[in-house]
Amino acid sequence: MAARLPRTYPAADITGHVEDLVLNCPDLAGFLDDLTAFCADQQAYFSGNVSCGITVLRTSGVPDVAGSDEATHILEATQSTNREGPGLAAALDESMVLVPDLRAEERWPSFIEAAAGQRVLSVLAQPVPLDGVAKAGISFYSLRPHGFGREAIVSAHALAADASKGLRLVLRIAQLREAEHNLRTAMADRSPIDIAVGVIIGQERCTQDIALEWLFRASRSRNMSIRDLAAEIVASAGAAHPTRIHFGE
Structure with a gap:
């Protein structure tokens, strides 16, 4: 997990930056990669050294996953492959999942094993509101236990809300491109x-x-x-x- 320095950001800039991500990278895979890197940087202001991952569930195909670094991408892919994990639970249940100390957690055995391999000790996952039947969960990972306090939870909720705006647009673009491909x-x-x-x-x-x-x-x-x-x-x-x-x- 790459080290990230805390950085101050005006809340109003988040929405604008997400809009820039859509304009600069309208394809889904590239957008998710840039989004997780951006959200990890923003969350670092409240949580210190954290990484960010996201899983998007659509009716067609396998889940789309991304991470702000390779280790986090592995954790998201593990959840997708084994159909269990905090990010997946947040997406499916549409509710926040907070795991203060993974060493005391008994749910999601495959994810717990993968997280231990990456030295992750606490997780905060938020649902990302989307249109229709699509669902998504954005997760933040910390190398220390109890890595997410009240302010970090509020920040993660705000990031998920702003991420949903860009993600909904990118998903619509992806659906139009897929429809065009199918028509051709x-x-x-x-x-x-x-x-x-x-x-x-x-x-x-x-x-x-x-x-x-x-x-x-x-x-x-x-x-x-x-x-x-x-x-x-x-x-x-x-x-x-x-x-x-x-x-x-």
């Missing part, structure tokens, strides 16, 4: 699918809607992607025994 992929796949539908119409003398329905059903029953199945149909169209799609599939 679908458009790229459309030609072979359209040709395959035409082949089915010619084979079965059915309507386009029925042909498309058969194609979807067959892809599910054969556990194949629609594109792969369409390519197989198109490739075999001129063969002696072409691939045929039947309503019963």
Whole structure:
């Protein structure tokens, strides 16, 4: 865990800095890396030498994790992999988690072991409010027991609130980019699918809607992607025994 010096900051600057992070690094991974480094620096004013990690839970894919240093990234990844830990609990329960001394803690055995390996002795985790079903937790780690007093808790709560503003925006940008990628992929796949539908119409003398329905059903029953199945149909169209799609599939 890298040493951090306490530094004074005006509260009004936090929101502005988070906005700058969004503008300078709108992709999710880069934003989370910069955000954790920034929050660790800010929290150092109240807690001394601390590090910061964050875990973001979305409906699609594995959780997104980041840390202000490599050791903290390991702790966040451990929580994500083993589905237990204070940051994950804060995110899922949407409530603060304070562990004054990890040596006396019995919850989250895998996390406790990883934290001991990084010499972390106390943790403060706060939920980060997000839109929809997405959830996130931001955690601060100290190398000393009882590393987070009342002022540190207030500061962490404020940082989580300000982080949520930027994170919500970055998540929306990420969702738009993912939607654009999916649309481009679908458009790229459309030609072979359209040709395959035409082949089915010619084979079965059915309507386009029925042909498309058969194609979807067959892809599910054969556990194949629609594109792969369409390519197989198109490739075999001129063969002696072409691939045929039947309503019963």
